Amino acid sequence: MIKPSKLGYADLAVRDMDAMEHYYTEIMGLTLMDKDEEGRRYFSTGLDHHNIILTPADESNLVGMGLQMGPDVSLRDLKKMIEQEGIEVQLKSDAQPGIPEMLEMKDPDGFLVHLYNEIDMPAPRFKENGIVPNxxxxxxxxxxxxxxxxxxxxxxxxxxxxxxxxxxxxxxxxxxxxxxxxxxxxxxxxxxxxxxxxxxxxxxxxxxxxxxxxxxxxxxxxxxxxxxxxxxxxxxxxxxxxxxxxxxxxxxxxxxxxxxxxxxxxxxxxxxxxxxxxxxxxxxxxxxxxxxxxxxxxxxxxxxxx
Ligand SMILES: [Fe+2]
The missing domain is CATH 3.10.180.10 (2,3-Dihydroxybiphenyl 1,2-Dioxygenase, domain 1)
Structure with a gap:
């Protein structure tokens, strides 16, 4: 079954990174997990390495989304199936912290769609303060x-x-x-x-x-x-x-x-x-x-x- 199992993360293009970090940690009650060399910040709701990515940008928008596939889905086989639909797709290694391998493609609006089987689960647990969504x-x-x-x-x-x-x-x-x-x-x-x-x-x-x-x-x-x-x-x-x-x-x-x-x-x-x-x-x-x-x-x- 090549259907994704869940919406793993959303990647947002962000104008005001500090205000958005404060919002996601103090208001929404997520845990800041990582910052990378490009200035992206990664937040977890409680289990996965990240469920929200904030990417510095001049304009707010959606960069893309991560969809987690079941463990039985071969990314290589999936790549071939997607290519047969005439869609360009790349297999990437260590493109994001916590995700060893992913496929990357764009939807018709240019939003990035990442498909992956595995994501680290450091399980920072659910915080005590803030909204703390499921x-x-x-x-x-x-x-x-x-x-x-x-x-x-x-x-x-x-x-x-x-x-x-x-x-x-x-x-x-x-x-x-x-x-x-x-x-x-x-x-x-x-x-x-x-x-x-x-x-x-x-x-x-x-x-x-x-x-x-x-x-x-x-x-x-x-x-x-x-x-x-x-x-x-x-x-x-x-x-x-x-x-x-x-x-x-x-x-x-x-x-x-x-x-x-x-x-x-x-x-x-x-x-x-x-x-x-x-x-x-x-x-x-x-x-x-x-x-x-x-x-x-x-x-x-x-x-x-x-
Ligand atoms: Fe809605």
């Missing part, structure tokens, strides 16, 4: 052509569609979480590929409330939520990190039973069984939540480019 949950990509980018992840890496909202959001997973990627068309609207948002999973509602209190005490405004999404049914709340990236903190995401092709039933589901579906924009809850948030990001990026 894990990096998903990335929402701002694609130039959302359908084309979603097809890339579907065809090349065997991500499966879970849900879609209108023609602007494509939810895809490689494991049991409702979405590991959300491929949106935000890039098309602002004229360049970008990061729509990065999302971390929290433990439960009390953890979410405590996290939002912590943000508030640190003068970080909650932009929206917590409220329940339609696709994925996660209860989400959003804020900005110091570099202006939208960050989601969520609980309660739908869990797929892949073999049965439906989501573990929950009282708030619209369908029984709840299967992948194509939602109308803002079909449920009588709110304009998701469109509002999308418009918020659109305005923010248009403000930067104008």
């Amino acid at each position: 894990k990096l949950g998903h990335l929402a990509l701002g694609a130039m052509d959302a359908v084309k980018t979603a097809e890339f992840y579907g065809q090349v890496l065997k991500f499966r569609y879970t849900d879609r909202i209108g023609d602007r959001a494509n939810f895809m997973t490689c494991n049991r979480d409702h979405h590991v990627l959300n491929v949106s068309n935000l890039g098309k609207h602002i004229g360049r590929p970008n990061l729509y948002h990065i999302a971390f999973e929290l433990r439960d509602a009390s953890h979410q409330y405590a996290s939002l209190d912590l943000l508030s005490k640190n003068d970080i405004q909650i932009l929206w939520g917590p409220t329940r999404h339609t696709a994925g049914h996660n209860i989400a709340a959003y804020h900005h990190d110091p570099d202006g990236n939208l960050v989601e903190l969520f609980i309660d995401m739908d869990q797929l039973i892949p073999e049965l092709d439906y989501f573990d039933p929950r009282p708030w589901h619209e369908d029984f069984p709840m299967k992948a579906r194509h939602w109308d924009d803002n079909a449920a809850w009588g709110t304009r939540f998701e469109e509002t948030l999308f418009q918020h990001s659109l305005k923010k990026f248009q403000g930067i480019s104008n």
